[in-house]
Amino acid sequence: MVITGWLTQSVGPAGLLALSGLTTVFFLFRVPVWCGALTRDREPCRKNAHGLLMGCSYQQHKWQKLKFAVVPPKWRELNRGLWVAPEKSVATTAAFCGMISAVVATIDLIAK
Numbered sequence: 847m848v849i850t851g852w853l854t855q856s857v858g859p860a861g862l863l864a865l866s867g868l869t870t871v872f873f874l875f876r877v878p879v880w881c882g883a884l885t886r887d888r889e890p891c892r893k894n895a896h897g898l899l900m901g902c903s904y905q906q907h908k909w910q911k912l913k914f915a916v917v918p919p920k921w922r923e924l925n926r927g928l929w930v931a932p933e934k935s936v937a938t939t940a941a942f943c944g945m946i947s948a949v950v951a952t953i954d955l956i957a958k
Contacts, residue, residue, distance in 0.1 A: 848947055859955035866951055870944035874899050877937045882927045883907035890930065898928060898937055 848865045851857045857865065875897035882890045883901050893902035899915050901907030914924035928938040 848944065852947070859951050859958060862951035863948055863955060866944050866948035870941055870948060873897070873937045873941035873944060879934050879937055880931060881907050881911075882930065882934070883910045890927070898934065898941060 848862065848869050851862050851865055877897055879895055879898060880891070881893045881895040881902035881904075883904075883906075885891050891902055891904070891907055893904070893907075895902045895907075895911075899911055901909070901911040911924075914920045914927070927934070929935050
């Protein structure tokens with residue numbers, strides 16, 4: 847939808863901003879991926895999770911993933927975990943593209 851909106855320019859900057867925001871939120875919080883949080887054995891968790899920033903059904907894994915996103919020294923660990931599997935790589939790339947699209951749409955909205 848976002849790509850079509852950019853190619854046709856049919857939804858306008860506000861519509862592109864909304865679509866980009868929805869795309870980013872979907873990939874960060876809803877797309878099905880593996881959890882990837884570190885277990886007690888120091889291996890990545892292989893349970894299913896919803897979104898790149900959400901953990902699996904274990905509460906500790908949810909907090910661990912959230913801490914990776916908020917605490918600056920943990921960003922390196924988060925970045926390493928975002929590229930470990932093909933589905934995470936695609937979701938990470940799509941989330942970054944959604945963020946870039948939202949920034950460009952905001953600039954376009956302000957300029958008009």
